[in-house]
Amino acid sequence: MTFSSMIARALLLLLLLSGPLAAQEAVRLVYLGLEADPYYAPQQLYTGLSLRDHHRPLEGLQLGLRDTRVLGRALGLGFELAEVTAAAEDLPQALAAIEESRPVAILMDLPPEDMAAALRAAGPETLFVNIRDRGDRWRREGCAANLLHTMPSDSMLSDALAQYLRARNWTEVLLVHGTTPADEDQLRAARGSAAKFGLRIVAERAFELSNDPRQRARSNIALLTGDARYDVVWLVDDLGDFGRVLPYATYAPRPVVGSEGLVPRAWHWTFERYGAPQLNQRFRRLAGRDMSSEDWAAWAAVKALAEAAVQAGSAGREELRAALRAPDLSVDLYKGVRGNFRPWNGQLRQPLLLATSNAVIAVAPVEGFAHETDTLDTLGQDRTESACAR
Incomplete structure (x- = not known):
């Protein structure tokens, strides 16, 4: 206008x-x-x-x-x-x-x-x-x-987070995720955003919450976050039971983003x-x-x-x-x-907000990411990426 x-x-x-x-x-x-x-x-x-x-x-x-x-x-x-x-x-x-x-x-x-x-x-x-x-x-x-x-959409939210990681030069990503249908949707979005903005997923690790002692290794944070070199842990955990204890418990002292830590939000x-x-x-x-x-x-x-x-x-x-x-x-x-x-x-x-539990840290689109017609279209499916046939 x-x-x-x-x-x-x-x-x-x-x-x-x-x-x-x-x-x-x-x-x-x-x-x-x-x-x-x-x-x-x-x-x-x-x-x-x-x-x-x-x-x-x-x-x-x-x-x-x-x-x-x-x-x-x-x-x-x-x-x-x-x-x-x-x-x-x-x-x-x-x-x-x-x-x-x-x-x-x-x-x-x-x-x-x-x-x-x-x-x-x-x-x-x-x-x-x-x-x-x-x-x-x-x-x-x-x-x-x-x-x-x-x-x-999931892709808009994950694009916002990927832009911020790219701007901070946190490009080596350990992807830790759950296995619910909602987790699978968000996981696909995270992979797409990483590729779109030039992040490298060094490893993907699935966690599983279970009382079965044979499955304990799949919820052991040290094992899930060890044996890899990364700048940041990107967590996909729709339910939130595992993710609430992940920050400050990773094998390497690295920030956690995604479902916990720095979270992309509409508001x-x-x-x-x-x-x-x-x-x-x-x-x-x-x-x-x-x-x-x-x-x-x-x-x-x-x-x-x-x-x-x-x-x-x-x-x-x-x-x-x-x-x-x-x-x-x-x-x-x-x-x-x-x-x-x-x-x-x-x-x-x-625009989307990148926030901790009690503070907004950044607003996406992050400065430096341009688009030929509308900067907001750097978040989510652009016209050429959309599979929608309306």
Whole structure:
């Protein structure tokens, strides 16, 4: 967005705000989640320790709606949110009922297999926004013309980390990983990012958590991280039980990145630039907890839809959806660079944060990594790399 167009947009909003309040036109959004979703069940160890508690990102959506109030009043638009959860076997019926209300978009918070079922059950005119799943399949061979993503992909996150390692000249990488399906997805992304940015994987070591004494060697950190020369340990551990004890326990004194240590994220509660402290404070007041990447992705979905409504000047489904996909859409993501959706796979362009547990260390794209059209496209599948046939 040029400076002159920003001024014109600001003047338009001022004129709208100063004029008589129009009757509000409804922009209907639907949150779709899975009933009794295992992702949101407490993940406790046998000792009672809780590893990674996940929360449904409803407060992120609610904050997004609050943030659109002034904008909605200016345009005579009212943003409405319906919250729907259904059992996996009831998703087709739930979608049929949702489609009858003709929402502008369905904000999808589902496991991968249920995402696939929802996409099969819905008509091609139903627009989904994925606010949770990071899997690359949805941006590649599993993509759909009616599917957008505000959650960054595994490849975007691993590219952000690989850029940072390359910039620090930590190019010799020991890759330590688990064996769950989510680990396998992230492992493929890590390998791809290492090749893309010139890192060398010196060895790959799989860990296995087991009470079987014959398998102890596969969870012995000294054995897993010994007998190799490396600059950094890249950990892939979706569950987090092994990774929580890996930093400071490696055979060689080296930093740990990936699932522990320095972690690539869509959002972090300690980010201190571009209005992020104010966003984090607003969220904390609303939810009583810190904003997660999932909360941010939900908030960003509402923010993008609101920006599209400004551009379309209407709550009409077709006009708003066209504006949402338009190349000149410009969404303030509170991360320093405005974003829009990639036309080839529906992914929201966005900077990513590289953070420890309590500090943001860097923002990607890292300085020095260039792109012929948009630096944000150094993260994730570029147009020429995408296997998506939308």
